[in-house]
């Protein structure tokens with residue numbers, strides 16, 4: 001029978017190939033059978049504790065095997081998982097836990113202090129579990145969760161195709177993030193479609209250094225591995241030296257990254273080349289880039305230096321993966337390729353007033369909004385009927401907010417965004433959220449936040465600030481420090497200009513392009 005949930009994929013693979021290598025992490029290896037055993041034991045503990053189908057479990061911990069055990073164990077019990085960015089500060093984390101009415105938070109030694117702070121203001125939280133990163137050590141922590149000794153046997157999996165698996169928070173235009181709801185069926189359909197397109201097989205080995213709290217690392221990397229009974233080496237974080245070394249000498253056949261990672265690998269390879277070290281990868285057959293636009297120059301340099309042409313694909317938290325360049329066939333620079341199996345895509349003209357907060361909308365050329373339908377598309381946002389209604393057309397297509405054009409071969413090129421989103425190193429930043437943080441600093445009268453081109457991050461956050469003459473003095477360091485207290489560090493402006501006034505049109509609307517031009521001149 002075809003597995004109908006993510007835990008079923010694990011159980012199925014463990015039954016068929018118990019001894020096969022599943023996961024490697026910092027010198028420890030887990031077979032499918034041993035990993036399934038850890039997950040089953042954690043699921044038993046969660047059941048004894050009282051986790052019920054439909055409950056929400058938040059994961060606020062770094063990339064370790066513990067993350068994956070907690071994830072699958074919560075899903076096993078029929079709970080929905082809410083992944084939280086480990087860079088989130090108090091207000092961002094609090095919003096997620098509160099909005100999703102989370103009952104259980106799983107964290108680690110780096111996250112537990114912040115979770116403890118947030119817990120006092122979040123009455124829905126019944127327990128917090130702090131894991132070590134090592135499933136063997138975690139066993140006693142899971143066992144200690146239940147009030148008395150329960151049945152050590154894992155329960156039956158309480159999830160199927162239509163069960164809610166993820167509430168994945170994604171930055172909202174209003175500044176507060178919204179939870180996109182994805183079922184096991186959504187996630188399985190996408191893992192299978194992507195796997196078919198990329199010829200993912202049990203012999204494959206993925207090197208995964210992307211964060212597990214986003215759909216790129218989790219939905220593409222982890223679910224894809226599980227769905228194909230393949231192997232995974234997990235790193236806590238991306239480090240160019242370690243990744244280059246692993247690709248050159250390790251077992252990886254697949255590597256997925258954001259464009260920033262490829263730029264850093266090129267820099268690192270340059271260093272190594274100067275020291276005379278080799279640059280070819282041992283076993284890699286596929287490099288994939290996504291989450292942000294890949295510069296044609298990066299694509300070409302990677303091909304030149306490493307002998308591999310990156311496959312660029314396009315996706316979104318709400319839809320999982322939508323399009324990709326072909327595995328066989330031309331991988332066209334600057335395009336995001338063709339729809340994956342099951343994805344229907346159409347382009348619909350947008351008007352120049354479609355942008356939120358009056359932002360400039362790129363309607364240059366024949367660009368139109370990308371709208372999609374398919375088996376992996378969200379049914380909507382958690383407890384947010386208005387945002388859900390606004391995201392679908394009356395005839396049921398999901399509005400991505402991305403603008404695109406199709407070429408004669410059907411390849412999609414993304415040509416802009418109908419929303420004021422900044423993508424910095426693959427992380428999304430909404431100007432409004434940063435503007436609210438900057439504006440709350442005494443002495444700031446007005447602020448506008450935009451994205452500027454950046455050689456490392458693709459785009460970087462930049463702010464034009466008007467100070468209040470009567471208020472306390474404000475300087476750039478103070479603004480950054482203030483933002484870092486309130487927001488994840490990647491949202492803090494990296495370029496700041498103090499201006500006399502913000503450029504506005506006759507109607508008083510902010511002219512974001514003029515703000516950009518002004519900031520480009522900033523030192």
Ligand code: MLC
Pocket residue numbers: 210211214215216217237238258260261290291292314315316317424425426427457488489490491
């Ligand atoms: C880190 N910093 C960033 C940043 N990442 N600043 C701006 N943009 C970023 N993306 C800052 C930190 O705040 C810190 O600043 C300093 O850089 C060093 O931090 P670090 O932790 O050492 O950073 P580093 O490891 O270098 O991180 C870079 C990175 C990371 C590229 C590895 O950003 C990353 O993992 N990006 C991937 C994001 C991702 O997975 N996106 C997928 C979304 S899903 P300071 O001042 O505090 O020192 C999606 C759908 C789809 O989009 O299609 O995939």
Ligand code: AMP
Pocket residue numbers: 170171215289290291292293294312313314315316317318336400401402414417423428
């Ligand atoms: P997120 O909300 O974090 O899931 O980010 C989704 C957004 O990332 C999409 O709506 C696109 O704007 C952007 N994105 C993803 N992949 C690509 C890509 N290959 N090129 C350009 N933008 C991309």
